[in-house]
Amino acid sequence: MLRQVDLSVELSKPAYKERMAKLQLTLGELQREARTLNIPIMLVFEGWDAAGKGTMINKLLMALDPRGFNVYSTNAPTEEERLRPFLWRFWIRVPARGRLAIFDRSWYGRVLGDRVDQKLPPSEWQRAYEEINAFERQMADDECVIVKFFLHIGKAEQKKRFKKLLKNPSTVWKVTSDDWRNHKQYRAYEKAVDDMIERTHTPWAAWTVVEAEDERFAAAKIFAAAISALQKKIAQVKAGKRASWKTLPRRHFTLSPPKSIDLSASLTKEEYEDQIEGLQKRFRDLEHRLYMYRVPLIVAYEGWDAAGKGGNIKRLVSRLDPRGYEVIPIAAPNDVEKSRHYLWRFWTHVPKAGHIAIFDRTWYGRVMVERVEGLCRPDEWQRAYNEINDMEAQFVDSGAVVVKFWLEIDKDVQLERFNERKNNPYKMWKITDEDWRNRKKWDLYRKAIDDMIRLTGTKRAPWTVIEANSKYYARIKTLRTVIAAVEKRLKEYE
Amino acid sequence: MLRQVDLSVELSKPAYKERMAKLQLTLGELQREARTLNIPIMLVFEGWDAAGKGTMINKLLMALDPRGFNVYSTNAPTEEERLRPFLWRFWIRVPARGRLAIFDRSWYGRVLGDRVDQKLPPSEWQRAYEEINAFERQMADDECVIVKFFLHIGKAEQKKRFKKLLKNPSTVWKVTSDDWRNHKQYRAYEKAVDDMIERTHTPWAAWTVVEAEDERFAAAKIFAAAISALQKKIAQVKAGKRASWKTLPRRHFTLSPPKSIDLSASLTKEEYEDQIEGLQKRFRDLEHRLYMYRVPLIVAYEGWDAAGKGGNIKRLVSRLDPRGYEVIPIAAPNDVEKSRHYLWRFWTHVPKAGHIAIFDRTWYGRVMVERVEGLCRPDEWQRAYNEINDMEAQFVDSGAVVVKFWLEIDKDVQLERFNERKNNPYKMWKITDEDWRNRKKWDLYRKAIDDMIRLTGTKRAPWTVIEANSKYYARIKTLRTVIAAVEKRLKEYE
Numbered sequence: 001m002l003r004q005v006d007l008s009v010e011l012s013k014p015a016y017k018e019r020m021a022k023l024q025l026t027l028g029e030l031q032r033e034a035r036t037l038n039i040p041i042m043l044v045f046e047g048w049d050a051a052g053k054g055t056m057i058n059k060l061l062m063a064l065d066p067r068g069f070n071v072y073s074t075n076a077p078t079e080e081e082r083l084r085p086f087l088w089r090f091w092i093r094v095p096a097r098g099r100l101a102i103f104d105r106s107w108y109g110r111v112l113g114d115r116v117d118q119k120l121p122p123s124e125w126q127r128a129y130e131e132i133n134a135f136e137r138q139m140a141d142d143e144c145v146i147v148k149f150f151l152h153i154g155k156a157e158q159k160k161r162f163k164k165l166l167k168n169p170s171t172v173w174k175v176t177s178d179d180w181r182n183h184k185q186y187r188a189y190e191k192a193v194d195d196m197i198e199r200t201h202t203p204w205a206a207w208t209v210v211e212a213e214d215e216r217f218a219a220a221k222i223f224a225a226a227i228s229a230l231q232k233k234i235a236q237v238k239a240g241k242r243a244s245w246k247t248l249p250r251r252h253f254t255l256s257p258p259k260s261i262d263l264s265a266s267l268t269k270e271e272y273e274d275q276i277e278g279l280q281k282r283f284r285d286l287e288h289r290l291y292m293y294r295v296p297l298i299v300a301y302e303g304w305d306a307a308g309k310g311g312n313i314k315r316l317v318s319r320l321d322p323r324g325y326e327v328i329p330i331a332a333p334n335d336v337e338k339s340r341h342y343l344w345r346f347w348t349h350v351p352k353a354g355h356i357a358i359f360d361r362t363w364y365g366r367v368m369v370e371r372v373e374g375l376c377r378p379d380e381w382q383r384a385y386n387e388i389n390d391m392e393a394q395f396v397d398s399g400a401v402v403v404k405f406w407l408e409i410d411k412d413v414q415l416e417r418f419n420e421r422k423n424n425p426y427k428m429w430k431i432t433d434e435d436w437r438n439r440k441k442w443d444l445y446r447k448a449i450d451d452m453i454r455l456t457g458t459k460r461a462p463w464t465v466i467e468a469n470s471k472y473y474a475r476i477k478t479l480r481t482v483i484a485a486v487e488k489r490l491k492e493y494e
Numbered sequence: 495m496l497r498q499v500d501l502s503v504e505l506s507k508p509a510y511k512e513r514m515a516k517l518q519l520t521l522g523e524l525q526r527e528a529r530t531l532n533i534p535i536m537l538v539f540e541g542w543d544a545a546g547k548g549t550m551i552n553k554l555l556m557a558l559d560p561r562g563f564n565v566y567s568t569n570a571p572t573e574e575e576r577l578r579p580f581l582w583r584f585w586i587r588v589p590a591r592g593r594l595a596i597f598d599r600s601w602y603g604r605v606l607g608d609r610v611d612q613k614l615p616p617s618e619w620q621r622a623y624e625e626i627n628a629f630e631r632q633m634a635d636d637e638c639v640i641v642k643f644f645l646h647i648g649k650a651e652q653k654k655r656f657k658k659l660l661k662n663p664s665t666v667w668k669v670t671s672d673d674w675r676n677h678k679q680y681r682a683y684e685k686a687v688d689d690m691i692e693r694t695h696t697p698w699a700a701w702t703v704v705e706a707e708d709e710r711f712a713a714a715k716i717f718a719a720a721i722s723a724l725q726k727k728i729a730q731v732k733a734g735k736r737a738s739w740k741t742l743p744r745r746h747f748t749l750s751p752p753k754s755i756d757l758s759a760s761l762t763k764e765e766y767e768d769q770i771e772g773l774q775k776r777f778r779d780l781e782h783r784l785y786m787y788r789v790p791l792i793v794a795y796e797g798w799d800a801a802g803k804g805g806n807i808k809r810l811v812s813r814l815d816p817r818g819y820e821v822i823p824i825a826a827p828n829d830v831e832k833s834r835h836y837l838w839r840f841w842t843h844v845p846k847a848g849h850i851a852i853f854d855r856t857w858y859g860r861v862m863v864e865r866v867e868g869l870c871r872p873d874e875w876q877r878a879y880n881e882i883n884d885m886e887a888q889f890v891d892s893g894a895v896v897v898k899f900w901l902e903i904d905k906d907v908q909l910e911r912f913n914e915r916k917n918n919p920y921k922m923w924k925i926t927d928e929d930w931r932n933r934k935k936w937d938l939y940r941k942a943i944d945d946m947i948r949l950t951g952t953k954r955a956p957w958t959v960i961e962a963n964s965k966y967y968a969r970i971k972t973l974r975t976v977i978a979a980v981e982k983r984l985k986e987y988e
Contacts, residue, residue, distance in 0.1 A: 025920060032923055054815040062812055066804070066854060067823035071816050079572060104817055170779040173786055285664040292667055310560070318556055321548040322565050323598055329561035336830050360560060426519060429526055 016216040023223035024063040038097040047151025050161035074105035083353040085398035091347035096339040140204035151212040266470030303407025306417040325356035392461040510710040517717035518557040532591040541645025544655035568599035577847040579892035585841035590833040634698035760964030797901025800911035819850035886955040
């Protein structure tokens with residue numbers, strides 16, 4: 001692929017000046033229009049060392065309103081980043097609607113440098129193609145414009161540029177021994193780039209290979225490609241059309257059929273007190289061992305209002321070391337969260353390896369409350385099952401133990417607990433009008449819950465339905481379930 | 495101080511149970527009340543290794559609504575953190591109004607471990623007392639409740655606890671060689687703790703030394719202290735009173751008198767074109783050298799509407815490598831920003847050492863637009879001069895070059911530019927009704943600007959007033975000013 005590119009193309013200075021003046025005005029206008037229409041934009045720059053990514057990005061920036069963009073340079077991951085799924089550091093930087101994010105190098109490092117330098121076993125960078133396609137697809141489904149550039153120069157040109165940088169005392173530090181090593185591996189990189197383009201050149205996130213030996217030609221081509229992608233999306237949005245592609249290269253998830261449950265399961269106070277302390281201590285020991293082996297644990301709590309999530313979580317964590325866990329309560333999104341992809345705020349809470357994140361309500365709000373209350377469109381919540389499965393698969397692939405609880409109670413028990421809250425001055429704050437409103441929609445929620453458990457109960461991130469009419473029973477069962485899941489994983493290490 | 499503490503105090507199990515039940519209920523209620531009243535809370539835990547900070551924090555958490563707090567564990571700073579002022583990582587974690595932040599170890603590491611282990615020259619940790627007092631004072635002035643605990647155990651008790659941890663295979667890793675080294679330096683630490691308490695025990699952020707050999711006694715004391723501080727603040731807020739303290743231990747800043755300026759200064763197009771490219775290239779070289787020597791640069795732009803800030807910034811950065819700089823446009827705060835201390839959002843943008851941050855409008859909004867438009871109270875903007883001087887002093891102390899520009903034009907030139915924008919289809923978007931409204935308040939703004947330049951033009955973070963009737967002149971002068979400031983600093987390295 002790269003070999004077929006004709007690198008001798010050029011643009012004369014007068015032709016460039018004339019063309020660029022127009023391109024800059026057009027791009028500036030399109031940026032403002034995209035902002036008005038709430039269209040997020042990601043421009044991705046990959047390319048050879050010294051191919052001029054910095055220069056090209058700066059030329060773009062000059063045409064843009066600085067109030068509308070962010071530039072992210074991707075270097076070797078920091079420790080914070082290494083301890084999380086590899087897409088984490090990009091997910092948390094996706095643009096808000098109406099904003100533009102420029103990535104100077106990007107998630108493609110996974111299938112370029114990491115691959116060529118053998119920093120990863122092949123299975124990991126091969127899986128990255130799927131993860132990347134899914135990530136870009138999710139953003140594109142959320143109406144994000146994605147334009148990806150590969151800046152191409154020949155091996156001889158690269159050498160020439162390195163030598164020029166070495167001549168200037170202010171830039172001599174820019175050419176490192178790594179750069180020379182990469183230069184020597186030019187052919188190996190070339191193959192990786194070819195594979196990358198072949199496997200990630202999708203209808204929703206196409207690659208533009210830029211002939212970058214002539215700076216003017218490269219700049220004009222980059223502007224033109226960005227403009228064309230933006231014009232297309234803006235026309236589409238103005239016509240009231242949504243993103244849609246025929247191909248659907250999704251990952252396939254093995255689902256486990258939901259089990260039937262018996263809500264009469266219960267424990268007496270004595271049975272509960274006999275067991276709880278021992279389990280809590282066992283879990284605290286496991287917390288230490290999770291840390292020791294750098295295994296992250298994600299516990300997701302969902303359940304009916306008044307099913308006892310709060311009390312259950314308290315018992316789960318009450319003997320833990322607070323340095324090792326975090327409880328993340330999920331309420332309605334704030335305006336910063338609302339202006340981004342709905343999964344963004346959950347990505348920002350992905351725990352570091354060795355840490356425990358407990359979500360009190362979760363990303364499943366998309367297919368429950370948002371579905372039932374009409375807070376998102378049907379195509380959005382329908383798409384969400386796959387998106388969620390994909391996100392959880394990435395958590396598991398990066399080493400996490402994922403445990404998901406649905407706390408099930410029957411309608412009578414809920415009423416009883418609502419009334420109890422209403423009448424107890426210490427608990428009154430726990431019950432709101434919204435709870436009563438939700439209760440009236442019990443059957444709609446029932447349907448949504450059944451769909452959710454059926455469609456997202458994957459083999460590697462399964463649901464555990466907790467019989468929660470008896471709070472004692474529920475607390476013991478969640479603790480036992482978490483402990484069993486963690487112990488199973490830790491066996492691989494011990 | 496620590497030596498006088500009687501560590502033999504105890505609380506019996508039945509007394510503890512009875513007392514704790516009440517304390518938990520009270521604290522939970524106060525947390526909800528603080529949320530309703532929008533009171534932010536910081537609980538700071540310091541103490542000997544193995545004094546039980548984790549256990550105590552977890553006991554607190556059990557009484558709290560998880561939707562209202564965050565716990566932050568402070569470890570050795572990451573690279574991201576080391577490359578910024580030492581308070582940066584705490585500033586970005588201050589609680590939103592109505593929320594509670596618990597710090598498990600904190601900014602006091604600076605005057606404890608860093609001091610005792612001689613990780614810093616004495617001048618740096620000594621300066622930290624001032625920086626810490628100013629930081630806490632700023633939070634307290636913003637109605638934040640700050641409660642600081644030092645968990646105290648004797649040397650013999652510490653040894654006993656280490657040995658116990660070593661007996662359990664799950665906790666053996668918790669006792670490190672560092673811990674034993676600290677243990678051996680118990681006396682040196684004791685002196686550092688005494689100094690710390692003496693120098694940072696302030697009316698707005700008092701220390702509570704907790705006798706922590708008896709876990710029950712410690713827990714009850716911690717709850718009682720937190721409750722009492724909260725009750726006091728809640729009563730105050732309900733009575734409509736504001737935070738106020740008699741003592742005012744501020745840092746003193748040397749101010750430079752503002753210079754008079756001549757707005758007729760100008761450059762022809764030719765003079766401009768002769769100079770601009772050379773200066774831009776020189777600045778690009780400096781960008782590389784800033785990076786090489788890890789010196790951060792902060793450029794703050796303020797100026798009248800239509801003074802040409804945007805175009806000026808573009809010329810400043812147009813030849814830079816985008817990996818090394820960021821332009822941060824400051825608009826009205828969003829709701830996440832509004833719910834925190836007004837300086838919080840600027841702290842989140844402090845550049846890493848070696849990087850350049852250019853603020854298009856700044857924290858000076860507090861003493862200009864917020865003052866003139868009545869968006870904050872008079873006592874708030876009056877206090878801000880000192881707060882801002884303090885923040886900038888921290889930037890400079892941590893190694894940054896700080897350059898501040900005020901772009902001055904006269905009223906006629908502004909009118910001319912407004913009209914030009916109104917009539918040019920490519921510039922129309924730049925002019926809003928707000929600009930016309932602000933123009934009507936020219937004299938009020940004039941007064942605010944003069945005060946600002948007079949009260950925040952410090953020796954180390956001086957203002958440069960730019961004669962901006964001539965855009966050409968202004969662009970050349972800002973570039974020259976930045977270059978001179980950077981070159982002056984880099985002389986220390988070269």
